Amino acid sequence: MVATLIYQLTDGAxxxxxxxAGMDPSHVGARFGINLLNPDGNAWTAAYTAxxxxxxxxxxxxxxxxERARSGYEMLMQLTDDEDVQKVLNYLRTREVVHYQxxxxxxxxxxxxxxxxxxxx
Numbered sequence: 594m595v596a597t598l599i600y601q602l603t604d605g606a607x608x609x610x611x612x613x614a615g616m617d618p619s620h621v622g623a624r625f626g627i628n629l630l631n632p633d634g635n636a637w638t639a640a641y642t643a644x645x646x647x648x649x650x651x652x653x654x655x656x657x658x659x660e661r662a663r664s665g666y667e668m669l670m671q672l673t674d675d676e677d678v679q680k681v682l683n684y685l686r687t688r689e690v691v692h693y694q695x696x697x698x699x700x701x702x703x704x705x706x707x708x709x710x711x712x713x714x
Contacts, residue, residue: 595669598681649707652700659693 603611629637641658644651666686670679 594681594685598678602675602678649700649703652696652703656693656696656700659689659696663689663693 670682
């Protein structure tokens with residue numbers, strides 16, 4: 594969604610305008626495609642989906658990812674005054690908050706049952 598939003602906002606911009614806006618390192622090379630970079634500019638990797646086979650560890654990892662995404666959307670929200678962009682980013686941020694809450698509820702259930710036999714199988 595963010596890639597589409599950026600594409601729509603930059604559609605028709607010249608390469609010089611993109612560079613002047615400071616977007617050339619992450620945008621010019623992937624102008625017509627989705628650029629799979631995190632907010633730090635690191636490429637997406639399958640390591641982001643690592644699974645340990647321990648549900649408590651895995652849920653905790655998921656919660657951390659949701660918080661990183663939330664903070665990323667909040668940082669992006671500070672960069673614009675455009676109401677339509679704010680609405681999209683707020684929707685995405687809210688979705689991350691809800692995911693975090695649901696993962697937290699699941700984590701509580703896992704802790705409640707962690708002493709039961711076969712919980713990690």
